[in-house]
Amino acid sequence: MSSLLPTLHPVFVSQLPADPELSNTCRSVEHAAYSYVPPTPTKFSKIICCNNELAYTLGFSNAALQSTEFSELISGNNLLSKMQPYAMNYGGHQFGQWAGQLGDGRAINLGQYLLPSNGTETKEYATLQLKGAGQTPYSRRADGMAVLRSSIREYLCSEAMYHLGIPTTRALSLTLTGEEVVRDKLYDGRAAYEPCAIVARVSPSFLRFGSIQLPSSRGDLGLLKQTIEYSITHDYPALIPESGVIDKSVYLQWFTEVCERTAHLIVEWMRVGFVHGVLNTDNMSLIGETIDFGPYGWIDNFDLNWTPNTSDAAEKRYRFGQQAYIGQWNLFQLGNAIYPLIEEAEPLQALLNDYNHVYQKKWLTMMQAKLGLEAKREDSTMDETDLLLCKELEKVMSLVNTDMTLFYRHLATFSQQTNITDHTVLLSHFTTCFYQLEEITPEYLEQLAKWLGKYKTRLSKQKNTDEQRKDAMNKVNPCYILRNFQVQEAIELAEQGDYSRVLTLAELLKTPYQEQQQYQQFSVKRPNWATNKFGCSALSCSS
Ligand code: AMP
Ligand code: MG
Numbered sequence: 087m088s089s090l091l092p093t094l095h096p097v098f099v100s101q102l103p104a105d106p107e108l109s110n111t112c113r114s115v116e117h118a119a120y121s122y123v124p125p126t127p128t129k130f131s132k133i134i135c136c137n138n139e140l141a142y143t144l145g146f147s148n149a150a151l152q153s154t155e156f157s158e159l160i161s162g163n164n165l166l167s168k169m170q171p172y173a174m175n176y177g178g179h180q181f182g183q184w185a186g187q188l189g190d191g192r193a194i195n196l197g198q199y200l201l202p203s204n205g206t207e208t209k210e211y212a213t214l215q216l217k218g219a220g221q222t223p224y225s226r227r228a229d230g231m232a233v234l235r236s237s238i239r240e241y242l243c244s245e246a247m248y249h250l251g252i253p254t255t256r257a258l259s260l261t262l263t264g265e266e267v268v269r270d271k272l273y274d275g276r277a278a279y280e281p282c283a284i285v286a287r288v289s290p291s292f293l294r295f296g297s298i299q300l301p302s303s304r305g306d307l308g309l310l311k312q313t314i315e316y317s318i319t320h321d322y323p324a325l326i327p328e329s330g331v332i333d334k335s336v337y338l339q340w341f342t343e344v345c346e347r348t349a350h351l352i353v354e355w356m357r358v359g360f361v362h363g364v365l366n367t368d369n370m371s372l373i374g375e376t377i378d379f380g381p382y383g384w385i386d387n388f389d390l391n392w393t394p395n396t397s398d399a400a401e402k403r404y405r406f407g408q409q410a411y412i413g414q415w416n417l418f419q420l421g422n423a424i425y426p427l428i429e430e431a432e433p434l435q436a437l438l439n440d441y442n443h444v445y446q447k448k449w450l451t452m453m454q455a456k457l458g459l460e461a462k463r464e465d466s467t468m469d470e471t472d473l474l475l476c477k478e479l480e481k482v483m484s485l486v487n488t489d490m491t492l493f494y495r496h497l498a499t500f501s502q503q504t505n506i507t508d509h510t511v512l513l514s515h516f517t518t519c520f521y522q523l524e525e526i527t528p529e530y531l532e533q534l535a536k537w538l539g540k541y542k543t544r545l546s547k548q549k550n551t552d553e554q555r556k557d558a559m560n561k562v563n564p565c566y567i568l569r570n571f572q573v574q575e576a577i578e579l580a581e582q583g584d585y586s587r588v589l590t591l592a593e594l595l596k597t598p599y600q601e602q603q604q605y606q607q608f609s610v611k612r613p614n615w616a617t618n619k620f621g622c623s624a625l626s627c628s629s
Contacts, residue, residue, distance in 0.1 A: 089166060090153050092145030094197030096170045097211050102316055103309065105175070105223070113223055114187055117309055119297070119316075120172040125162025125194045126220025126230065128284070129264030133157050134585045135241055135592055136259045140288060144199045144212060144258070160259045160286040162194065162219040171196050173222035174292060177300035178368025179419055181403055187300060188368050189224025192232060193217045195292065208323045213292055214258070218284045231267045235577045237283035238588055240379040242576070244287065246568040246595040247376050252354040253347070254376040255289040260588075272620060273396075281581070289375060291321050295420045296368035302423035311427060314340065321373050337427050342437055345417050347374025349445040352413045353452050358564055359385030359490045361406045363395040367416045384567045386612040387487040387521050390480070394570065410449070414441050450476065455562045456494055457541070458555035460548045475540055482537045486530055487521035489611040494563035498556040502542055506535045521611065564598040565609050572608060574621035 098120070105121035107113065115121055141151055150156055158164035165171070173190035180188075198211035217240065218232025232240075237260055247254035265282040293313070301309035315332055318325055318340050325339050326332060351374045355362065361383050362369070362376070369378040383394025390407025398404055404412060421434040428434060450468055453476040454461045461469065483493060496516055505511060509531040516534070520526055545555070568591065576587035594605040601609065616622035 089155060090147065090150040091155055091159060091166070092150070092199055094166065094169055094214065095200060095211070096168065097198040097320075098195065098213065098316075099170050099172055099197075102312055104172070107223075110221060110223060112226055115175050115189070115223060116304060117306055118175055119309065119313060120174045120195075121189075121223045122170060123173050123194060123222045124165060124171050125216055127163050128161045128282075130262075131157045131161035131163060132262040132264075133160070134260045134262055134283070134580070135257075135588060137245065137257060140256055140258055143201070144214075144288065145202075157261070159196075160216065161261045161263055161284050162196075162216050169196055173224055174297065175224065175300065176294050176296035176368055177303060178294070178296035178366050179299075179416070180366040180368070181398070181401075182415075184303070185366075185368075186303070187224070188296060190222055191225040191228055192219065192222070192230040193292075194219040194222060210290065211320065212288050212290055215287050215289070215292055216284050217287055218263075218282060229267055231265060231282045232284065233267065233269055233280040234262065234283040234580060235271075235280065236380070237285045238577050238580055239382070239573055240285045240287070242573055242588065242591050242595065243379045243382060243568050244376070245592060246598065247360070249596050250354075250358055250564060250567075250598050252358070252360075252376060253351055253374050255287050255292070255371075258286040258288050260285055289371075289373075289377070291317065291371070291373050292377070293317055293321075293372040294368050294377070295370040295372065295416055295423075296366075297372065298420060299367060299423040302426060305426075307426055310423070314424065314427065317372050334428055337424060338433055338437070341421065341424060341434065344372060344374065344420065345437055345441050346444060348413045348417060349410075349441060349448055350374060351376065352409050353445065353448040355409060356406075356449065357452050357456065357562065358567055359388075359406070360567075361385065361392065361394055361404070362409065363393060363398070363404055365404050365409065365412045365416065367419050370416050370420075383570050385490045386569065388480070388483040388490040388493070390484070410445050413445070414438065417441060452562075456559065458498065458550075458559040459544060460550065472544070475537075475544060478537055478540070482533055485533060486525035489519045489521065491564060491567055492519040492609075492611055494559065495565055495609075498559035498563065500538070500541075501552050502545055504538075506538045506542070509535065512538070518611070561599055565601050566594055566598045566605065568595060569608075569612060571612050571616035571619070571622040574616075574619070577621065 102119035103117060105115045105118035108122055110123050138151060155164055171194050173194055175189045177186055178188050193215050195213055195215045198213050201210040201212055218237060221230035241257040241260040244254050244257045248256055261284045263282050263284055266279040267282055268277050269280050270277040297313055301313060314337060318332060322340055322343055325336055363381040371377040381395040385406060391405050393402045393405040395404060418438055421438055450473055454472055459472055496519055512531055512535060576591055579587045594608055
């Protein structure tokens with residue numbers, strides 16, 4: 087019988103060198119970009135969420151999505167002929183230290199879908215990868231499984247990110263497998279069985295900074311060159327010159343692009359208050375996508391020092407306000423890794439220095455949009471007055487516990503006619519944005535009024551009406567984000583067999599900028615009960 091499913095092509099494996107060893111045992115894998123390994127069969131395959139919209143773009147029909155063939159595919163039980171599942175080999179710096187070989191310890195790639203032609207000659211592919219599909223040669227001492235809780239977090243967050251308009255890997259499905267594993271969720275010695283699940287995720291490329299770093303660290307220039315050239319050919323084809331010759335100058339352009347995309351990505355995270363939590367170089371995508379949703383979190387009260395990752399609580403290396411710098415630190419490691427192909431430090435150093443300027447410029451443009459400030463598009467210089475206004479707002483938001491998401495939506499409805507000297511008017515306009523009303527002293531209101539005064543002056547220099555400004559601001563300031571307590575509530579229900587909240591969140595996060603009457607209960611600040619609850623403000627890293 088012919089398959090209902092679209093064909094997966096073995097593009098990655100046909101173009102990069104394989105590990106010749108086929109046994110599924112943990113080992114050091116040299117001179118190879120991946121190891122062949124099949125997913126571990128599961129007890130059953132119960133689909134909790136399926137992303138039909140994404141599935142259609144990959145070539146799935148409705149009939150295919152209803153089929154057992156499909157549900158078995160996304161749990162790794164349906165190994166089609168010609169499929170050559172593989173785990174990728176990469177290294178990485180973890181928390182600032184070189185960790186050597188890491189690799190896909192629990193992710194198995196099934197192959198590539200050819201996407202519909204975009205009118206150009208370049209073929210575009212999307213890789214289908216199963217996260218939590220069992221042990222691989224890179225599992226080290228871990229079990230290769232993902233628990234339901236972390237899989238729900240990945241499914242919902244990657245889709246939230248996508249619909250917010252931020253580059254990200256996507257989630258095709260979330261499937262319960264019937265397997266269970268023991269996890270010490272709170273790191274308090276109370277380990278317990280938890281249900282396992284698989285997220286089938288999709289991206290044009292799962293290559294990471296660490297995919298370049300590992301061959302470089304081993305002096306394997308052949309594999310280093312092959313990997314970077316694969317990335318250029320598949321993900322940056324516009325960089326290939328007419329001659330088709332990929333030389334040093336193309337490598338440098340590629341690095342420029344990776345720097346640019348990384349800066350863009352982090353600016354976008356700052357826009358919506360996303361904190362990745364584990365920005366190790368193995369979790370940095372070479373195409374600038376958000377990848378590997380672990381102990382991430384979303385900002386409730388604006389706090390540049392916040393990290394959701396409890397295992398980083400002491401240093402807070404990956405805190406909200408340090409993500410831009412970490413982006414540069416990680417790019418520095420990537421630059422070091424390609425140095426053997428460039429053989430000159432200056433151009434790499436210059437690009438790394440540029441990152442600061444590129445980031446600052448993008449950040450200011452993003453903040454101007456958040457504040458509804460019209461800016462000259464072509465201007466390559468920074469508007470110092472706007473920059474100061476934005477920085478001052480961050481200070482005002484940090485003075486008291488202010489909900490970042492609610493604040494920007496309320497700023498959008500702030501009328502230029504408001505008499506800011508009347509503190510009661512200010513308080514009533516912004517009151518739902520504050521976490522602790524006792525913090526809202528006359529002194530604080532004075533600071534807020536002072537800033538709003540400057541904001542009004544700035545707004546008076548542009549022609550748009552309050553209504554037009556509100557519409558523009560509401561297009562970049564989401565009404566709904568994936569609040570930590572909301573995903574945790576959905577997880578707790580799902581662990582009791584009720585998946586309805588997961589589905590509701592998946593649905594409402596499809597239109598995050600638009601207020602939806604039926605979802606009003608979700609555009610609220612973190613409630614008091616969630617302040618110190620596991621999963622709601624601080625998260626464990628165990629996944
Ligand atoms: P992460 O911090 O999730 O990016 O993971 C770091 C490394 O640990 C990667 O190489 C993962 O593949 C691996 N890893 C994490 N969890 C597991 C697991 N349960 N089984 C096998 N490998 C894992
Ligand atoms: Mg990872």
